[in-house]
Amino acid sequence: MNKVYTVFKKTLFYFVCLFLFISVSGYIYVYVIPKGPEVTAANPLKTEKDSFVIYTYKDSKKKSIRVWTYKPEGWKDQDKIVFVMHGGGRNADDYLEAWIDLAEENNILVIAPEFENKLSKYTMNDYQEGNLFTYFGTKNGHDEWAFTVVENIFDHVKTINSISNSTYDIFGHSAGGQFVHRMVMLMPKSRIKTAIAANAGLYTFPNSNLKYPYGIKNLEHGEELIEEGFGKNLILLTGELDNDPKLGTFTTTDLAMKQGANRLERGAHFYNASEKYAYDNNITFNWKIDTVLNVGHDYRKMSESSIKWLSRL
Template sequence: MNNFYRILKKVFLYTFSIFLLHSVAGYIYLYVLPKGPEITASSKIKIGVDAFVINAYKDSDRKSIKVWTYKPESWKDHDNIVFVMHGGGRNADDYIQAWVELADINNLLIVAPEFENKFSKYTTNDYQEGNLFTFFGTKNPKREWAFTVVENIFDHIKMTNNITNDHYDIFGHSAGGQFVHRMVLLMPEARIRTAISANAGFYTLPNATLEFPYGIKNVEINLVESYRKKLVVLLGELDNDPNLGTFRTTDLAMEQGSHRLQRGTTFFNTNIEMKNKNSWVFNWEIDTIKNVGHDYKKMSESSIEWITN
């Protein structure tokens, strides 16, 4: 019997040591070692499709980010700037192409950050959940939030291109829709004019009993200021197939609805109830696009009237 317990103890210690070693190695790789594409020289944005790479954080060179742009020939200072946030495929280059014609017609400068992560199939905290927390559950400083990276990119564009715009619009689809609505909730001071969250997979509800990303229990939030921002919850009438894309099926996610259309409606109605209960100013809208499903190109087209008007 003593031999059995000695063997069991050794097995436990060995297993725990391997787990600890992998955890430390994973943390160092994800959050300590520098990573990302090589920084490019600062220069003005070119006409047409262009790209540059900058440090994601203002006070650190630990992480870099590639930023795709599209600039029409007619665009000039004070014309609209639109950030376009990609989906879970992290394919900013595809999204920039989807906005070329829209940008030409409506004279928009398009900026599409690429939150590259080779482990994106296994982790979502670094992008659509805003990088508030590490994969291991520890809090990140606000200066390293993914939302702050957008603000940093805006400052870089203004500085290198002599742009004086005070605000930008932002559109996100699917995982990008998650990113956008959480940015409005958690960083209402961001210089967003109109935010459009399209076909998000699941939402952060104004529920203080649920932990983030399902609720707001463990995050600092100012709903009064968030509700003052212009947020459009853009839904596809046919986005009712949970088999399309990556669809979260945890118990808390399923409580929001069995598909994205239901979940978007739940999110909007829950916030309506909150603002009615407190008689707060509320500048959010909901818009359901007929005959459109989980299609980032068609949802991009449908977002234009909210941006230009």
């Protein structure tokens, strides 16, 4: 009996050591070791397609981020600037390509950040959930939120190119739609003029009984933030045919399924719940919802459908 107990203790000890080693190694790899492409010289944007790399955070060299851009030849200071947020594939260059004709036709400077992460399938919170928490559950400061990165890029583009625009518009599809609606809710002081969240697969509801990312229970000043966020111009864009959960990465946890059986249902449910919350609490509500007919989980067609909203508001 003593021999069995000794073997058990040794096995448990080795297991704990292995767990600690994997956890510490994982934390160092994900959050300590510098990552990203090499930072480029701070040059003005070229006409048409271009890219640059800057440090992700203003006061840290821990991470860098590549930013794709497209500037029409006729674009000038004070013309429209649109950030385009990619989906879970983190294919910012593909999203930029989808916006080139739109940029030319509507004289838009397109900025498409690439939130590259080789572990994106496992560390999902670093992008669409805004990086509010580490993978291990500890809180990140506001200066490390993914939402802050957009503001940092905007400052960089303004400074290097002598641009005086005080606001920008933002469009995101799928995981990018998750990013955009959360940024509007949780970073209402951002300089977003019009935001479009298209075909998001999961939403953060104004619910103080659910933990983030499903609700706002564990967020500091969550209710105050979303109250201000409801005053922003946010359009929830859903595809009429985006009713197949097999398309793309679709969260199917119990709490996620309560939001709806597919993205189309979830978008409507989120909008209705948000509108009711605003009404019940006498909060100004400037959000809108629009369903694009005969379109499914297609970032190109949803991008095309977003232009009318960017022109209208």
